[in-house]
Amino acid sequence: MGNWLLILTICAAAVQSCVAVDRGNFKTCDQNAFCKRQRATQPGNSPWEILLDSLNSTISSLQVQVISSRSQARLQLQLIALADSTLHFELDEVNPIKLRYRAQESLSGSPQLSSLKITEQSSDSISLSFGGTGKAILLVKPFRLDVYDGDQLVISVNARGLLNFEHQRVRKSKLWEAMSTVAQTVGSVGSSLPGKAYSWVLQWLPWSSEAGRNEEPSSEPAEEEMKAEAETKHPDEKPVEEEEEPGLWEETFKSHVDSKPYGPTSVGVDISFPGSRHVYGIPEHADTFALKQTKNGDPYRLYNTDVFEYELYNPMALYGAVPFMMAKRQQGTVGIFWNNAAETYVDIEESSSGSVVSSLMNLVSGGGNEPHQQTHWFSESGIIDLYIMIGPTPKDVVRQYGSLTGKTPLPQRFALGYHQCRWNYNDQEDVHSVNKGFDLHDIPYDVLWLDIEHTDNKKYFTWDPVKFPDPLEMVHNLTANGRKLVTIVDPHMKRDSSYFFHEHCEQNDFYVKDKSGKIYEGWCWPGSASYPDFFNPAVRDYWASRFALDKYEGTSLDVYTWNDMNEPSVFNGPEVTMPKDCLHYGGYEHRDVHNMYGMMVVEGTIRGQLMRSDYKLRPFVLSRSFFAGSQRFGAVWTGDNIADWEHLAIAVPMLLSLSVSGIPFCGADVGGFFNNPNTELLTRWYQAGAFQPFFRGHAHLHTKRREPWLFDEQTNKIIKASIKKRYTYLPYWYTLFYEHEKTAVPPMRPLWMEYPQDGETFSMDNQYLLGDSILVHPVVRSGEQEVSVYFPGVDTLWYEIETFRVYEAPGYQTIPVAIEKIPIFQRGGTIVPKKERARRASSLMTKDPYTFIVTLDKQGKAQGRLYIDDGQSLEYQKGSYITLELNMEGHTLSSKVTNQGAFETPESIDKIVIVGLSRAPSSIVDNTGRILEYRYDATSQALVLRKPNFSVSNEWSVNLKM
Template sequence: MVPALVLWLAVCLSGTWAVDRGNFKTCDQSAFCKRQRALKPGQSPYRALLETMELTNTRLTLQLINDNNKVRLLLELYRLQGNMTRVKINELKPLKPRFEVPDVLIQEPPTEPLSLLSKDENGVVLSLGAESQRVIVSAQPFRLDIMEGHEVLMSLNSRGLLAFEHLRMRKDTFSYKVTSTVASVWDNIKWVFSSSQADPEAEKKEEADPANQAEEQTAKDDEEKVEDGMWEETFKSHSDSKPNGPSSISLDFSLPGVEHVYGIPEHADTLKLKTTDGGEPYRLYNLDVFQYELYNPMALYGAVPVMLAHNAQRTTGIFWLNAAETWVDISSNTAGKTVFGKMLDYVQGSSETPQTDVRWISESGIIDVFIMLGPTPYDVFSQYASLTGTQAFPPLAGLAYHQCRWNYNDQEDVQSVDVGFDQHDIPYDFIWLDIEHTDGKRYFTWDPHKFATPKDMLEALMVKKRKMVAIVDPHIKVDSNYKIHNEIRSRGFYVKNKDGGDYEGWCWPGNAGYPDFTNPEMRSWWASMFAYDQYEGSMKNLYTWNDMNEPSVFNGPEVTMHKDAMHGAWENRDVHNLYGFYVQMATAEGLIQRSGGVERPFVLTRAFFAGSQRYGAVWTGDNAAEWEHLKISIPMCLSLGLVGISLCGADVGGFFKTPSSELLVRWYQTGAYQPFFRAHAHLDTPRREPWLFGPENTALIREVVRQRYALLPYWYQLFHHAYHTGHPVMRPLWVEYPQDSATFAMDNQFLIGRDLLVHPVTEEGARGVTAYLPGKGEVWFDVHTFQKHNGAQNLYIPVTMSSIPVFQRGGSIIPRKVRVRRSSSCMENDPYTLYVALGPQRAAEGELYIDDSHTFNFEKKEFIHRRLSFANNILSSINLAPDAQYSTQSWIERILILGASKPSKVTLKTSDGQERQVEFEFDSSMSVLTLRKPGMNAGADWTVALQ
């Protein structure tokens, strides 16, 4: 085992940064994927046994039978509140229970009534209760269509690719080492015995009884060909014992009228998912991929099995609730057509409707799929949030700037970096410590020489209203002198190997055990370890980073855990993609508990699953200091936002390699407009604090970090909204402009909320960029120059190194705090500047949200939430939460109205009835009206009238 770790470290330290694709399986090397993909579209062997149908008020059940092997499945169909349909398919009588994913859904989804419209020998038609929506279950071959009026919204098994590998007894269960000769003799003995006991009538009854399907199938399996990889599989030097045999599942979905699908992160690929015909499917299997490749469907650190489909008429979604290794195939009948071919179709009046077909393949578990029927993008976001929850509301500091590297050397180094930010007048909120801060990679500890007095270090940061994040990974050093290890072992909380002993593998500490985070008792114990009296040296301004939680096992298959390792009763095969989800869950709960339930946690995770948004932040992993990695950070974060994970970012500057000063500046300019804003770098790279690249570049970085801090009120308001709705914070343009096909594949620019459009400069040596400003009849204002531009145009923008093209939508009001200080907490009571960008109707609106920025007290109605509205030359602040109670010392210092006319006077009227004149300036060249020091409290009612 040592050589594997040594080799891995040697590659790390050699400066050779490239993924070894040979470490990771292709579909052909994954036996179940290869088997499933060998099935070609055609008539399905499954038919619905309509005589078994049972319909209650909320649930349809009926049996499906595979006419090839006579195995029966049970189909369940539910209509869920919020315009969703749930379909579950499992074996009718499995030999043993199959894994069903727990803890991801926030509740058992509430149902709505189903009603029978018609039934005949061909199938069943059910009303879904929403307008003219109905579901048609066709009997032979089995197919399920969801329709609205005469339109098919989605079809299941229309290509006949439903395939459900039933659990079975292994042919040679008698002895795994039995020879073929002995096996043959044993078969003959069984045959003779069964023949001597034969009863024709009993056989008929047995054949007709579904309860005997498993036994009947065992006999049939004896005659079936046992393919390679069904009962054991080897990849490189690793063997997977597969004690339960083949258990994979597959189902296809057809999406008529759809050419654009998105989601299923995490992949380093374009926002619009590509067709996989003739190539590799997209893979969902949490893996530690060492410097990942771009623009391919390889699995990465996280897996969210959610896909969105969009056209100009509708948005829908598919949530495939399965935590096993999963592959997703995408095909399209419009893929590969040239523009000429499409024009020819149009001229010739082709009736061909574009269609995207999607096939999901998972190694184990059951089919449990939620079909989210929109119809708008925001409906789909709300539907998914109702199932798995919304983005955790981070403390305000979590949205500020984070400074990290592997590693800050010691306490003196931390102090020096902290002082450097002050000396160069660059704000930051968090400094981070990687694995070297621990005592020999023992998490929850500190290096006794380099970090001998961690509380002194933390107190020094606290004085400046700054914070720290320290890494706590889920691989535990096997060391009898290490308290954490001893506790986990004594409580039996480690994952087990297939033989029942503690599973061990190699990671940063050397030989390591892996806690079983699927066990709620283990999670509860882990959470208790964050208590101040357990995690020695920790304080309330210390937060947590969970890395390597795929989990990473340096000497394991594909650098992760063996699939036949055991988490309680379940194999890692069944639960693998949940591991990081559970680690972050337990850690976040620990940070909440240590404060008595008062403080909001901040936890960053590398591995994630559906529902991980409830527990904190995600980043895109070990990227590289290359321009293409800068570009790919945009679609990677956009994809995460579409599936609920809004708090996403990429390592600014790139983790591996060394950025040029130009790339570093451009990355800061991009990262400052992405939700999670952290610089990070590899141990083997030169230091790259923002002031180490010359005064000119320091000034450029300082400016964009200050832009981020000025916008924190807007970011915070958006995350408050995301917490309540599930709407993404960083979003593709098509979300806001769903009928504008020009936006459907666009992923080099994005929106923050609905009111800021950002087109980062991501090309080396760029002298200009072309930004698309959407919205016919809308206007957009350059936030730096206030120049107004019309929507629905491609705008060429000359750029210099100081440029980052950002536009505010006409019709919006955005609050900022332009007095930037050393950290966000230092700005708590500072005044606001309101940027009012008038739309074509000379109106605008926005919001202002204020709370204490770090506790859960907002859930006790301790906050300010106000609507800012401009209409008929009156700007007003209206209380959106009259039952909430909170006060602020912040006031409105300045108001800029973009696209304004010059008034003769400006009058402020406050809630106590007082009126007074407000000083103003008007820039006629840019039509910008500036109101200076109106002075009203940010939480009060007031109106400003232009006359």
């Protein structure tokens, strides 16, 4: 067995190192029974209608039943008004055999309720108001929900009539067989049991017995009364003939059989966005930012999977799933959150003239049939749990979504610096050598990472005793230079009786079970492995406890965590993950919770880091798998990308999709994980990565070493300059992440987030904004000598950050791109804080002075912000920080302290650069009357004040005498 284990592990590693994705390992829609059934639902003939006599309402909600005229199946509809112009739409079975899973873990807490008023009611419709300008109309027959922002129709649910809700059921033959068995055990009464006795057994048997779920129905005479009562409880029981349709009770993919004890349980409905020509979100896909039409191919799939060397520009699922979508129209933006953790598909189709929604728009507005986006959402199990956010601006929508699922807490400052990673740094001496190399070549970095080879035979929370005999000494050598260490901790636990974690899980029943109730065993890096059931609170508690410094030996408070392979990845499982019929805490199947598994791993890790510091230090965790709400726990990256130009280019739309979907702390492996980049590609990747949120160089085990000093002199010089430039902008990055925690607006954002009415930006994904001040256009093609940059904003000025050459918006400009630079611009009218002394780690820059770059708009004005705290603790949440509001107007630059708290700092302002002055001032005087020295450059129209020596803790001003 040991030899086979070794062979399988080696083969898995070899496959990941040299073969592109094998699409045959992953399902298409045609290979997925529920996808085929849902997609086959025909539009325009919806059988669902509202039962008005079941209507109930409260101050914030409405409940009513919806019935199918075909099967008489009933659903419970609930509409709940939430604060901040959000409407919660929920559809569930009236009497399910077993309660369906509700993905409540995605939410950051109980949403705040608002008022929902019935404003008008008739036999045809119910009109409602919510959230100020929010209105909704429930159409009775066929059932439809139309949502308005004021008089503008913005979202329509089931307008195309694609609602399809598959009720749980019990195979009739199995039910009869099990009941007969029960009857025999209580005295061989057989079929003479009265109907009420059958009914009593019926209530309990389906979920308390695995007896006979796979045989065809039998026809016993005494079954008729039982059938009648069963159909009263579950009125949508399908005809016996339908049970012969493939995929209803079990499904086979390759050699894997997926049993379905409750039959088909998928849910789906269409959601249309009138007036919207573009939709965004639903990460993670290696595709364009503005999502494409899927009518002639597969839908976008959301199913967390380990897809190495993934293909580009297709709807295949990747490592994470966020079922959130924004729809953009010229005059507004809306969003929806489909809160379902099961496998999910989304079809996107542009409406045709004469469609139901186009006709409705025409009726409401009196205008023509404008094309708009129609989407169709369907999940394998769970309920329809939909949150509708009516905006109306992009920033409103991300705030509304952030209030539901949470924001990313402000990370420690070091996490925004440069991270150096490889699979794997070989041993302690290798770690020491790499750390020393950065210092010898004067290249800053903050974190060194260790992959799976640092462990004792792939047993996590341990160290290889030969390669890493004294890990704590190694950690101290790093942290003495102001740096941190990250170690990988994956959720596949080696099945080894000498491994403490495995033994504890076995003894305490902490592992996920297979469909028969036995501990599930799969294959991953350690060989035979089992998977902790992180949906069990006791498991997360135990996992968290293992990060304590006396439990995770060899670590300190400066060691942080990388949760990889947490989709979960299972080398011998269906689609390289866990079988869907595995069982979790609470009796739910893995199919119900799959997309949330990775997030629950990280929740335990975050808590462990908080506990070990007695809740004093902010945690840092990087996760490959994620779901809606994962942003509350840390950073993610785009997985196993490839060292080629296309993968460099796709990073921008992938990171934009994550950013607008609530996950702002995101990045792509610089240089590409697989293969070996040439020096031009590596250079361009460092230049781009330095202006993206999570900045990490990473490479595969079988690639050449890539530490920046290993290349030619020019490449080394440019990479060093790119990393140093990142460090000079850390104050700006840090301020943006603080503002994200307050507002939910991501640091990296599409141009249309700041310019929502500029249609030229709606499909743009080759450039982006950092905050509202910095415009970035990475160079993503080999040999490129110039690029066309679009400058947004009416009568707006954009200044190149090094030369201060000015460009006027709106419009395109051709910008030369020599190898040593990429186009980066600061908007006129902004003030950006920097620290221009890039030391070897961010922690060593704490007391360094600030530089303010002031770029004036056409009116000679500018505004900016600066946030300062201790960079590591949770004290900022208690108000211990400083915020500055900076303002330039009427030739006076001033700083106002808007929050002082209990925080003190010796930091000062060392330099102020004011750009856009047509002439030099005659003198400059501060608020104390002191005359300041300055230098003015007529070519760049830049004025430099050196050594004004203002304290950031005090308010000050300077006046330019013109």
